Amino acid sequence: MKVLVIGGGNMGLTYSEGMSKSPLLNRRKLMIQDLSPETQEKLRENPEFEVFDKLEDCLPSADIIFIAVKPYHCVELFEKMKSMVSDQQVFVSLMAGVTIDFIKDHLGVPKVVRTMPNLPAKVGLGVTSFTESEAVSRVELLMVRNLLDTTGESIHVETEKFIDKSTGISGSGPAYVFYFMNSMLEAAKKWAFQIMILKF
Numbered sequence: 001m002k003v004l005v006i007g008g009g010n011m012g013l014t015y016s017e018g019m020s021k022s023p024l025l026n027r028r029k030l031m032i033q034d035l036s037p038e039t040q041e042k043l044r045e046n047p048e049f050e051v052f053d054k055l056e057d058c059l060p061s062a063d064i065i066f067i068a069v070k071p072y073h074c075v076e077l078f079e080k081m082k083s084m085v086s087d088q089q090v091f092v093s094l095m096a097g098v099t100i101d102f103i104k105d106h107l108g109v110p111k112v113v114r115t116m117p118n119l120p121a122k123v124g125l126g127v128t129s130f131t132e133s134e135a136v137s138r139v140e141l142l143m144v145r146n147l148l149d150t151t152g153e154s155i156h157v158e159t160e161k162f163i164d165k166s167t168g169i170s171g172s173g174p175a176y177v178f179y180f181m182n183s184m185l186e187a188a189k190k191w192a193f194q195i196m197i198l199k200f
């Protein structure tokens with residue numbers, strides 16, 4: 001099975017690192033495509049990745065395609081992808097707030113899995129909720145689930161309503177906790193610095 005990740009930023013890289021070790025890949029390298037030359041250079045340091053600049057060199061041959069760009073980049077991306085996709089491919093979106101119908105309409109494909117990942121996936125402790133369009137078969141869904149599980153645990157939900165709920169709780173929640181912890185750390189550092197100045 002050939003897996004492609006579009007977008008090698010925070011989430012794309014995190015899921016790529018997890019999935020590249022999956023036996024589902026049958027020792028094939030995981031394909032990643034990103035527009036930025038700096039990101040491509042960094043990605044090439046990992047021997048388990050096959051890194052691409054152009055979609056036409058990787059998209060047509062992929063079976064499962066993960067989309068890990070920011071939601072505001074997706075319309076432009078879908079325009080580029082449209083002429084290279086097929087009805088047999090499964091598209092897995094990591095994008096917050098982009099609905100299955102929107103992806104189906106703009107890409108012109110029937111098989112879409114929508115997920116809500118979270119940052120603890122970076123250390124293998126992620127929780128990813130996911131749901132799918134009608135055209136995705138049980139076998140395909142199982143393969144996607146196995147890939148998602150390489151970063152932690154995945155939870156199947158019946159409808160997108162639950163994806164929206166998990167966006168606020170598990171998707172963005174950890175980031176708020178990290179911001180809060182970071183601001184306490186910064187305050188503590190500032191305070192310690194002031195004490196040092198007063199002492200000397």
Ligand SMILES: NC(=O)c1ccc[n+]([C@@H]2O[C@H](COP(=O)([O-])OP(=O)(O)OC[C@H]3O[C@@H](n4cnc5c(N)ncnc54)[C@H](OP(=O)(O)O)[C@@H]3O)[C@@H](O)[C@H]2O)c1
Nearest residue numbers: 007008009010011034035036068069070071073077095096
């Ligand atoms: N980070 C989180 O905690 C989190 C949690 C839940 C969901 N998500 C979702 O995950 C998705 C990715 O977020 P992120 O934090 O990983 O963003 P990110 O770090 O900005 O990564 C996105 C990557 O995609 C690249 N890109 C943009 N347009 C592209 C295109 N047309 N073709 C190929 N690559 C393209 C970007 O390159 P440039 O930098 O050159 O633009 C960047 O390397 C988002 O949709 C977000 O909603 C993130």
